[in-house]
Amino acid sequence: MRNEIATSGANSENSTAGGAHWNLVEARKIYNLPFNDLLFRAQSVHRAHFDPNAVQMSRLLSIKTGGCAEDCGYCSQSAHYPTGLKASKLMEVERVIAEARRAKEGGATRYCMGAAWRSPKERDMEVIVAMVRGVRSLGMEACMTLGMLSPQQSERLADAGLDYYNHNVDTSERFYSEIITTRTFADRLDTLANVREAGIKVCAGGILGMGETVEDRISMLVTLANLPAAPESVPINMLIPIPGSKLADAAPVDPIDFVRTIALARILMPLSHVRLSAGRTEMSDEMQALCFFAGANSIFVGETLLTADNPGEDHDAALFRRLGLKPMALEQAEMEPAE
Numbered sequence: 001m002r003n004e005i006a007t008s009g010a011n012s013e014n015s016t017a018g019g020a021h022w023n024l025v026e027a028r029k030i031y032n033l034p035f036n037d038l039l040f041r042a043q044s045v046h047r048a049h050f051d052p053n054a055v056q057m058s059r060l061l062s063i064k065t066g067g068c069a070e071d072c073g074y075c076s077q078s079a080h081y082p083t084g085l086k087a088s089k090l091m092e093v094e095r096v097i098a099e100a101r102r103a104k105e106g107g108a109t110r111y112c113m114g115a116a117w118r119s120p121k122e123r124d125m126e127v128i129v130a131m132v133r134g135v136r137s138l139g140m141e142a143c144m145t146l147g148m149l150s151p152q153q154s155e156r157l158a159d160a161g162l163d164y165y166n167h168n169v170d171t172s173e174r175f176y177s178e179i180i181t182t183r184t185f186a187d188r189l190d191t192l193a194n195v196r197e198a199g200i201k202v203c204a205g206g207i208l209g210m211g212e213t214v215e216d217r218i219s220m221l222v223t224l225a226n227l228p229a230a231p232e233s234v235p236i237n238m239l240i241p242i243p244g245s246k247l248a249d250a251a252p253v254d255p256i257d258f259v260r261t262i263a264l265a266r267i268l269m270p271l272s273h274v275r276l277s278a279g280r281t282e283m284s285d286e287m288q289a290l291c292f293f294a295g296a297n298s299i300f301v302g303e304t305l306l307t308a309d310n311p312g313e314d315h316d317a318a319l320f321r322r323l324g325l326k327p328m329a330l331e332q333a334e335m336e337p338a339e
């Protein structure tokens with residue numbers, strides 16, 4: 001397997017574009033440090049590479065909702081579960097661009113577009129390409145999440161100017177088949193490799209609170225850190241249990257464990273933007289503050305994510321004021337952080 005987890009070898013916090021060789025033993029040791037030591041280390045790594053008070057802001061739009069053929073146990077959009085979500089067709093390009101323009105006026109620098117597909121069909125590619133070009137023409141970064149991509153589809157999106165492709169590994173390789181049975185962990189890594197090969201930046205992370213162990217979380221982060229190049233963006237989601245889905249009754253994550261996971265992501269992937277993603281509505285301001293201190297430096301803004309609720313802009317603005325945080329400018333978000 002292309003991305004098997006190294007079980008030995010040196011690690012490096014200064015590794016730039018991946019090729020790191022973190023092993024599970026070392027990662028576990030870091031994760032289990034006394035909480036204050038872990039946070040101090042994560043914050044030190046964070047400060048060495050980023051402005052500690054700047055947070056990158058992205059906006060997300062569902063361009064095709066529901067009716068998905070995949071059976072991801074956490075998702076409201078899977079056709080396998082009676083979640084009550086109404087499916088919709090692929091949005092028109094003009095509407096997507098109008099929404100992106102509004103997001104830019106609201107301070108977002110990156111526009112993320114998601115479609116509930118196993119993979120895009122050839123007949124949809126032209127529309128998708130037009131969306132990417134339209135968002136780029138506004139001076140924003142464009143990100144998409146469309147399911148599995150072939151090398152050819154990846155090339156086409158790269159040619160259109162797509163900056164990022166989101167494709168989460170979700171959890172550890174061991175736990176993957178407990179959550180999704182319609183594709184494999186290896187399928188995920190194949191698409192990530194296709195995207196990277198095409199020259200598109202990678203956004204890949206996972207979800208906590210699906211019944212996985214702490215060891216699964218550590219293993220997932222080691223997999224991401226040890227990719228040939230670490231993802232530029234690492235979203236860490238907290239499961240919002242969806243009534244009707246397979247994980248409707250999942251137990252909530254311990255907030256301290258969540259912060260520890262953010263800190264470990266920051267330490268294993270020092271140059272990546274670590275994104276506090278879905279689940280912020282369930283987090284207290286104090287928990288979010290700890291996540292920012294642990295090295296999270298990216299969020300989604302807006303009232304909704306693909307289908308889930310998100311804190312409103314007023315709440316985020318108030319939290320940013322209380323914490324002295326500021327939105328990260330596009331130049332900073334784009335630039336390779338200094339060594």
Ligand code: SF4
Nearest residue numbers: 068070072075078116
């Ligand atoms: S997570 Fe994506 S691939 Fe999985 S069911 Fe939901 S929309 Fe489909």
